[in-house]
Amino acid sequence: MDGILLVVSGPAGSGKNTVCERLMSSCKNITRAITTTTRAPRQGEADGKDYHFVSVEEFESAAKRGDFYEWAMVHGRYYGTSKSEILSKLESGKDVILIIDVQGAKAWREIAKKDAAVAKSLRSVFIRPQSLDVVRERMVLRGDEKEDIERRIKTAERELLEEKNFDFAFVSKTKDEDFISLKNIYEQIKKA
Numbered sequence: 461m462d463g464i465l466l467v468v469s470g471p472a473g474s475g476k477n478t479v480c481e482r483l484m485s486s487c488k489n490i491t492r493a494i495t496t497t498t499r500a501p502r503q504g505e506a507d508g509k510d511y512h513f514v515s516v517e518e519f520e521s522a523a524k525r526g527d528f529y530e531w532a533m534v535h536g537r538y539y540g541t542s543k544s545e546i547l548s549k550l551e552s553g554k555d556v557i558l559i560i561d562v563q564g565a566k567a568w569r570e571i572a573k574k575d576a577a578v579a580k581s582l583r584s585v586f587i588r589p590q591s592l593d594v595v596r597e598r599m600v601l602r603g604d605e606k607e608d609i610e611r612r613i614k615t616a617e618r619e620l621l622e623e624k625n626f627d628f629a630f631v632s633k634t635k636d637e638d639f640i641s642l643k644n645i646y647e648q649i650k651k652a
């Protein structure tokens with residue numbers, strides 16, 4: 461059976477990275493989509509594991525051929541999600557997780573409208589924080605910059621209105637409870 465493409469999203473500080481890391485370490489069938497980039501590898505980074513490292517020429521011709529679902533240039537470097545990266549994993553029965561912001565989740569819904577393989581495999585989960593104060597507190601504890609925090613809180617207010625566009629949602633509580641919530645959703649999807 462083909463795998464699922466699991467989009468996990470939520471405002472900054474909702475805990476998406478934390479809970480997804482835990483799900484991935486408990487379910488070996490779930491894997492990350494590896495981004496293709498033109499930035500140089502940092503020490504300890506391995507090609508094909510952390511990123512697919514390519515030259516600018518390779519990236520640009522791949523983009524021209526339409527090999528990416530989406531790509532962007534950030535600080536002068538290209539980043540993209542290649543179609544073959546995702547499709548080969550799904551076809552081999554792996555489940556692919558995308559931990560992305562709410563805008564990113566919206567972009568994937570648009571991709572699904574044009575791509576049958578994505579439409580068939582895409583399931584989305586929204587993580588709702590108990591309150592914006594909780595999010596602020598988590599970002600303070602994480603050591604984020606004050607200005608950054610206020611900007612992200614403003615964005616979070618808007619992002620909360622997007623929950624209705626997701627297939628599943630849960631409220632973030634403790635880390636253990638979040639893990640159980642996401643695992644239950646994942647199991648429900650796999651059983652369907």
Ligand SMILES: Nc1ncnc2c1ncn2[C@@H]1O[C@H](COP(=O)(O)OP(=O)(O)OP(=O)(O)O)[C@@H](O)[C@H]1O
Nearest residue numbers: 471472473474475476477478598602633634635638
């Ligand atoms: N359920 C939770 N209860 C308390 N703290 C949590 C919980 N989940 C995550 N955290 C903490 O909150 C901070 C933000 O978590 P995390 O980085 O997973 O959020 P995120 O949604 O991925 O954020 P961003 O989008 O900003 O990267 C981290 O310091 C993390 O340890």
